[in-house]
Amino acid sequence: MATCEEDYDDLEDYVFDEDDTEDPEYDPCPDGLRLPSDYTHEERADYSLNTLADYERVIRIGLAFDQLDAIRLAVKHRAAHIEHKRKHVRGGRANAAAQEEITRADARAHVLAARYNHNFEHINTLRAQDYDTTTDDTPGSHLQAIRVDTDLAIANMAAPRSLHDSQRSGSWIWNVYEKAPSTSTRSVDIVQWFRAKAEKDRADEAVNRLCAEFRRTSMGYRAYAALWSAAGDVRQGGERAYAKKTAAMWTQMATACDRTYDASRRADTPAERLDHTRVRKFRPSGASTSYY
Numbered sequence: 001m002a003t004c005e006e007d008y009d010d011l012e013d014y015v016f017d018e019d020d021t022e023d024p025e026y027d028p029c030p031d032g033l034r035l036p037s038d039y040t041h042e043e044r045a046d047y048s049l050n051t052l053a054d055y056e057r058v059i060r061i062g063l064a065f066d067q068l069d070a071i072r073l074a075v076k077h078r079a080a081h082i083e084h085k086r087k088h089v090r091g092g093r094a095n096a097a098a099q100e101e102i103t104r105a106d107a108r109a110h111v112l113a114a115r116y117n118h119n120f121e122h123i124n125t126l127r128a129q130d131y132d133t134t135t136d137d138t139p140g141s142h143l144q145a146i147r148v149d150t151d152l153a154i155a156n157m158a159a160p161r162s163l164h165d166s167q168r169s170g171s172w173i174w175n176v177y178e179k180a181p182s183t184s185t186r187s188v189d190i191v192q193w194f195r196a197k198a199e200k201d202r203a204d205e206a207v208n209r210l211c212a213e214f215r216r217t218s219m220g221y222r223a224y225a226a227l228w229s230a231a232g233d234v235r236q237g238g239e240r241a242y243a244k245k246t247a248a249m250w251t252q253m254a255t256a257c258d259r260t261y262d263a264s265r266r267a268d269t270p271a272e273r274l275d276h277t278r279v280r281k282f283r284p285s286g287a288s289t290s291y292y
Contacts, residue, residue, distance in 0.1 A: 037122040041129055057126035060119055061140040062192065067116040068173055074112050075152050078105035113146045120145055142176045204277045211276050214261040221254035 036044055036053035037060070044053050085098040120143060133141045146152070151171035225247045232243030261271065269276065 035122075037125045053126050057123060057140075060123050060126065061138075061143065064116060064119055064123065064143050065139070066192070067112065067119060068176065071109060071112045071116060071146070071152070072173060074105065074109040078102060078109055081105055109152050110148050113148050113152060117145050139176075142172075144172065146173065207276050208274070211261070211265070212274075214257060214264075215271070218254050218257045218261065221250045221257060225250035225254065 036049040036056050039047065039049060044050055081098065081102045085095065085102065089095055089098045123140070123143065151173055153171065228243050228247035228250060232240045232247060235243055258271075265271070265276075
């Protein structure tokens with residue numbers, strides 16, 4: 001089992017944005033577009049918004065699980081600071097600085113919990129008036145409001161707790177995923193899928209740009225080699241020798257670049273291909289995915 005020092009090292013580079021301490025219940029466009037969750041059940045029925053409400057509910061449930069991930073990480077971050085202070089910090093000034101970090105991490109966790117609760121209120125608004133969690137077999141049925149005074153702590157220092165609070169039992173936020181049926185995760189995975197798709201698109205763009213840089217670099221080296229070789233053809237003596245030596249150097253660099261490029265690509269991928277995206281198209285029907 002990983003120790004708290006190891007957890008602390010893993011989280012040491014995790015930096016929180018100061019903007020995350022702002023009010024989570026802000027409205028970016030108070031007079032702009034409204035969502036179905038801004039209306040009552042009767043108003044949604046009158047305006048024929050029930051279908052849109054279903055889509056919004058699914059997206060918000062996916063967002064809620066993303067927010068729970070962030071909350072769990074924030075509480076772990078706070079726990080790492082607590083353990084570090086308990087074991088390694090000595091002296092009044094160092095203790096004050098360590099306590100300031102703990103306070104910031106605690107404030108971060110509370111802000112994220114408030115944002116989650118705000119989103120959870122919208123989920124409840126979008127649910128049917130006769131909704132019953134006992135008859136709902138989707139992962140969203142395990143969501144509930146976070147009580148910031150009790151739910152942001154767990155039993156041991158491998159996961160967060162408060163100072164001098166080693167006997168506290170874990171809250172529901174740590175086992176909500178274990179309760180979710182594996183056959184009903186499609187609806188809550190939609191946000192994760194779009195996020196993964198965006199990351200894949202960025203990675204594909206980076207690969208294509210890198211391959212283009214390889215090709216341009218090799219072409220540039222060979223162009224320099226040709227220029228120096230042509231200059232050596234019209235020179236004599238030492239000037240000719242220097243020009244030919246420089247042309248050989250650029251040719252050698254181009255060959256090394258080509259060799260590295262060939263080793264980096266898949267064996268069946270042509271060097272001149274402009275698009276190196278591995279997945280050509282996605283078939284939602286469940287058919288096999290085509291690869292290059």
